[in-house]
Each structure stands twice: as C-alpha cells, then as structure tokens.
Amino acid sequence: MRDLFKNDLPDLRSVSSVIDLTALDVISPGSPGYRACARSSLIVRCHSVSDVVQVIAHAAATGRRLMPRGGGHCFVDRRPADGIVADLSGMDRIAVDDHGVAAIGAGANLATMYATLHEHGRTIPAGCGDTVGIAGLTLGGGIGLLGRQYGLTCDRLVGAQVVLADRSVVECDEHRESDLFWALRGAGGGQFGIVTEVRFATVPEPSVCRIEGSWTAGDVVQAWQDWAPGAPDGMSVNLTVQAGRATLFGASTLPPAETESLLREFTARAGVRYAIDIRLDVPYSMVKPTFSALDPDDKPRRARSEFFARTMTERTTGELLQRLTGNRRLAFTAMGGAYNRVAEEDTAFAHRGERFLLEEAGDPGDPWVDEAWSTAHAEGSGRVYPNFPDLALQDPRLAYHAGNHPRLAALKKNCDPHRLFDFPQAL
Ligand SMILES: Cc1cc2nc3c(=O)[nH]c(=O)nc-3n(C[C@H](O)[C@H](O)[C@H](O)COP(=O)(O)OP(=O)(O)OC[C@H]3O[C@@H](n4cnc5c(N)ncnc54)[C@H](O)[C@@H]3O)c2cc1C
Missing domain, CATH: 3.30.465.10 (Uridine Diphospho-n-acetylenolpyruvylglucosamine Reductase; domain 3)
Incomplete structure (x- = not known):
C-alpha cells in the first residue's frame, strides 16, 4: 500500500477555521429528532462521497473521533463520546x-x-x-x-x-x-x-426449499451438531433452543427429494419424529422474512458467542440445556461448506475451520449468559465472530482475528496513524 499518511493531520488541527459543516445534514443536540435517533454529540448524514470527505476533514481538524454508521445494529455502542457519527443511510444507491x-x-x-x-x-x-x-x-x-x-x-x-x-x-x-x-x-x-x-x-438467485421443524424432546441439539455442519453445501439449517423447545429452520437449494431424505437422516439421528415443514420454490430473498416469528423481539438482550470446531460433549450440551428457562436462548448456526474452503490468511476473516457458531442470549443482567458462555467455552475454539463483538473477551485480538492480527495491526497503523477511527477493541 502506498504511503498515504505522512500528511497533515497535526497541521489540519492547527488551522484556525475548521471545516464548516453547516452545508451538510447535521443533527446536533437540540435539533428536532436528535433524541429519537441517537445520544452522540453530533450526527452528520452523508449523502455523497464529498460529504464523507468533509466530515473526515472536520473530525481531523477538531480532533474528534469519528464513527461510520450504516444500519446502526452494532451489538456494542461504538459512538465516540463527544465525537461524530457519519450516518451513511443516505448513500443507498x-x-x-x-x-x-x-x-x-x-x-x-x-x-x-x-x-x-x-x-x-x-x-x-x-x-x-x-x-x-x-x-x-x-x-x-x-x-x-x-x-x-x-x-x-x-x-x-x-x-x-x-x-x-x-x-x-x-x-x-x-x-x-x-x-x-x-x-x-x-x-x-x-x-x-x-x-x-x-x-x-x-x-x-435460487429458488429454495424453506425448512422448519420443532420438537420438545429428543436428542436434537447433539444430533444437529453432528449433522448440520457436515451436510451438503446446499443445505443450511440452524437451530434455536429455548425453554425446552428446539426449532430447526433454514433453506435448501437441493432438490426436494434430496432435501427430505437428508432431513429424515437428521430426525432419525435425533430420535424424533419427522415433523418438518418443507415449502417449495421460495425465492431466496423471500425466505428470511418468513422466519421473523422465530427472531427474538426488539427487547434489549445480552448475548455472547463463540465458534466451535468440534461437537460439544453430551455432558456440556446437557449442562447448557439444564438451565434454559424464560428468555434464555441458545442459537446454533451451521458453518462448514464454502465458508471453510478459503484459507485463513486469504481474507481478514480468520475463522475458516469452524463447524458452528453458538450464541447464548438472555435478558440484560441475567448471569446465565456468562455462565453458559463459560461452560461452552471450555470446548469452543476461542474464536469470536467480529460482527458479534463481545466486550467481556479477555484477548479480543486473538479471538476476532487469530493469526491475521499482526497484518491487520500494521495496516491500521498505516491507514489511521492518529486513530481517528477508534473504539474499545479496535485494531
Ligand atoms: C437483527 C439482526 C440480525 C442480524 N443478522 C445477521 C446475520 O444473519 N448474519 C450476520 O453475519 N450478522 C448478522 N447480524 C450482525 C450484523 O452483521 C452486525 O451487527 C453488523 O455489524 C451490523 O452492521 P450495521 O451496518 O447494521 O451496523 P452499524 O452499527 O452501523 O455498523 C457496525 C460496525 O461497522 C462499522 N461500519 C458501518 N458502516 C461502515 C462503513 N460504511 N464503513 C466503515 N465502517 C462501517 C461501524 O462503525 C460499526 O463499527 C445481525 C444483527 C442484528 C441486529
């Protein structure tokens, strides 16, 4: 990468008239709608690349940290105190x-x-x-x-x-x-x-088979771990477990007969009856909204997660299920397949040998989330999905980036030497 950065942030800071933001779409404390949309000190809605350049120039000149925001769904609040949020929602062409x-x-x-x-x-x-x-x-x-x-x-x-x-x-x-x-x-x-x-x-865009099934008993959780991450690539089924009920949901691009036969293999392993609804010929883009009833509502919740390269022991699975009451939830996402056919160093995403992702979620303040995470962690791979940030991690660099961390850290130094973009656990 060329050396872009031997330049002028200190000089910029010293100029007397900092970049004027008044021509931009700024929401500051006191603006109508501010309270409704954010707590941060200044939000600038960017509608063009030139708006983005100006916001960066302003932040650099005033020494304020800057956070880009797209959908606003980050699991942790990364808005910099007294900083600027560059809201990109106006750039959606x-x-x-x-x-x-x-x-x-x-x-x-x-x-x-x-x-x-x-x-x-x-x-x-x-x-x-x-x-x-x-x-x-x-x-x-x-x-x-x-x-x-x-x-x-x-x-x-x-x-x-x-x-x-x-x-x-x-x-x-x-x-x-x-x-x-x-x-x-x-x-x-x-x-x-x-x-x-x-x-x-x-x-x-494929037409897929939409898959959904639900059970209150049986060996579903252990069977899913053995089976789903190794199923043919076209079959992607996840599992949500809550208070005694396990729900399988997902999609298959395989022919219906093959899809059904694979699902029968799963129910036989799990020792449950074949109670799976398969809906044929659903355009892929329309499948997910049909599962919205399975998603937790908008209530605040706390979640932690980790990747697993191996099936958990029955004992660990049993311990996790034992105290699964109320709003506590385990969500298993199948990895494997094409996810793992890219070498770890080929992209910054370092988690290419994992079988599944397990998320433990509960009400804010429920100690079970940490307890369940620790129980599972004993058998986890120690790696965490960067899109599911977790402020409780002991070594976030290793967890998020594994062997790719040194290269990323060097690039961060080169790209952003003054840490204009910064937040807890940033590179
Ligand atoms: C309801 C829900 C469903 C989800 N489902 C999935 C799923 O199916 N699969 C999955 O992999 N993940 C899923 N996630 C996790 C999701 O991938 C992350 O929360 C993701 O970071 C959200 O991005 P965002 O733009 O909405 O959030 P933001 O809070 O806007 O951004 C997240 C992070 O990315 C940075 N960022 C955003 N835009 C830019 C930009 N243009 N340039 C540079 N940095 C930027 C922000 O600064 C922040 O650090 C889900 C999350 C939620 C809340």
Whole structure:
C-alpha cells in the first residue's frame, strides 16, 4: 500500500477555521429528532462521497473521533463520546451491471439490497435482519442461509470505495490497494476508513426449499451438531433452543427429494419424529422474512458467542440445556461448506475451520449468559465472530482475528496513524 499518511493531520488541527459543516445534514443536540435517533454529540448524514470527505476533514481538524454508521445494529455502542457519527443511510444507491456485479452504496440495508437484486434475478449470500447495513455486515464477514454454498458475504466482495483518514478516496480490489481490500473482508467495521460503496459478484438467485421443524424432546441439539455442519453445501439449517423447545429452520437449494431424505437422516439421528415443514420454490430473498416469528423481539438482550470446531460433549450440551428457562436462548448456526474452503490468511476473516457458531442470549443482567458462555467455552475454539463483538473477551485480538492480527495491526497503523477511527477493541 502506498504511503498515504505522512500528511497533515497535526497541521489540519492547527488551522484556525475548521471545516464548516453547516452545508451538510447535521443533527446536533437540540435539533428536532436528535433524541429519537441517537445520544452522540453530533450526527452528520452523508449523502455523497464529498460529504464523507468533509466530515473526515472536520473530525481531523477538531480532533474528534469519528464513527461510520450504516444500519446502526452494532451489538456494542461504538459512538465516540463527544465525537461524530457519519450516518451513511443516505448513500443507498444500488446498480447491477451486465456482468452481474452489484455496486451498492454503503448505506443500503439488507432488505433493499435483496429486493433490488431480486429484480435482476440475482442475489448474494448475506445475512438476515432487514435493517442490518450491507457494509457493516460485509466488513465483519457476513453469515447467512446461502453461505455454506457461496461463502461469506465478504467472499463475494470484488471491490470497494473507501475514504481514508487523510481524506483520500481510494478504490480497492485484488489489484488496487490490495492490502486494504484484504482487510475489508472480515476484520470488522469502523477500523480503516469510511467505506462508501461495496461491489459484489452476484449469483443467480435460487429458488429454495424453506425448512422448519420443532420438537420438545429428543436428542436434537447433539444430533444437529453432528449433522448440520457436515451436510451438503446446499443445505443450511440452524437451530434455536429455548425453554425446552428446539426449532430447526433454514433453506435448501437441493432438490426436494434430496432435501427430505437428508432431513429424515437428521430426525432419525435425533430420535424424533419427522415433523418438518418443507415449502417449495421460495425465492431466496423471500425466505428470511418468513422466519421473523422465530427472531427474538426488539427487547434489549445480552448475548455472547463463540465458534466451535468440534461437537460439544453430551455432558456440556446437557449442562447448557439444564438451565434454559424464560428468555434464555441458545442459537446454533451451521458453518462448514464454502465458508471453510478459503484459507485463513486469504481474507481478514480468520475463522475458516469452524463447524458452528453458538450464541447464548438472555435478558440484560441475567448471569446465565456468562455462565453458559463459560461452560461452552471450555470446548469452543476461542474464536469470536467480529460482527458479534463481545466486550467481556479477555484477548479480543486473538479471538476476532487469530493469526491475521499482526497484518491487520500494521495496516491500521498505516491507514489511521492518529486513530481517528477508534473504539474499545479496535485494531
Ligand atoms: C437483527 C439482526 C440480525 C442480524 N443478522 C445477521 C446475520 O444473519 N448474519 C450476520 O453475519 N450478522 C448478522 N447480524 C450482525 C450484523 O452483521 C452486525 O451487527 C453488523 O455489524 C451490523 O452492521 P450495521 O451496518 O447494521 O451496523 P452499524 O452499527 O452501523 O455498523 C457496525 C460496525 O461497522 C462499522 N461500519 C458501518 N458502516 C461502515 C462503513 N460504511 N464503513 C466503515 N465502517 C462501517 C461501524 O462503525 C460499526 O463499527 C445481525 C444483527 C442484528 C441486529
């Protein structure tokens, strides 16, 4: 990467008239709507790359930290005290070219993205959550129901435009600023600059079998761990367990008969009756909303998570299930497949040998979340998904980035020497 950064942040700070933000869409304390949308000291809604450049210049000149915001769904509050939030929601244009490459404004959310790509008969493997931001999701990886077949969202990223701390606007891909391009694929958001556009190699949108089943007994949790992460790539089924009920849900791009036969294999292993609803020919982009009833409501909750490279012992699974009462929940997400066919050092996303992700969630203040996490952690791989940040981690660098941390830390120093972009657990 060229040395962009021997420049003038200290000088900028010393200029007497700092960059004027009044021409921009600023929400400050006292503005109508401020209370409703945020607690941070200043929010600037960016509608163009030039707005982003100006916000960065202003932040650098005034010595205020800066946080880019897309969908606003980060699990922890990274808004800098007395800093600036650059809200990108106004930059949500989406265009698909003749080669199937989608250029998506960093402010677009997943619902808009899926719906627009659907009109072109295309899609990308991406997550759930209608209002989750495409940039935030991609920068940390991007796990979803097509991921076992096509990989992480960031694995389909072919280019991005980024405004760096020195206000330079850079295009990056495999050939240009390739170090930065590597880092954007999985290190997590808000680290290196403000991404203004992400470009993806889309895939034809498949029609899938929608899968849902639910049981109150049986060996479902242990059987799922043995089976789901090793199922054929086209089969992606997750498991949510809450107060004595286990719910299997997901999608399959395999033919219906093969899908059913695989699911019968699962129920036989679990020792439960085949009570699975398969709905045929659902466009991929429309599957996830049909599972919205399974999602926890908007009530605040606390969650921790970890990747697992091996099935947990029956004893550990049993201990986790024993105290699963009230709003406590275990969510198992199948990894494997295409997620693991990329080498750990090929992208910043370092977790390429995992079988599943386990999330423990409960009411805020419920000690069970930490207890359950510790119980499971004894058999976990010690790795944590950067998009599920956890302030209680002892060594977040290792947990989020594993062997990729030294390269990421060097790049951070180079890209953002004055730490304009900073938050607890940042590189
Ligand atoms: C309801 C819900 C469903 C979810 N489902 C999934 C799922 O299916 N799969 C999955 O993998 N994850 C999922 N997640 C987790 C999600 O990927 C992360 O919370 C993600 O970071 C959210 O991005 P955001 O843009 O919405 O949030 P934000 O809070 O806006 O951003 C998250 C982080 O990225 C940074 N960032 C955002 N935009 C930019 C940008 N343009 N340039 C640089 N940095 C940026 C922010 O500074 C922040 O650090 C879900 C989360 C929720 C709340």
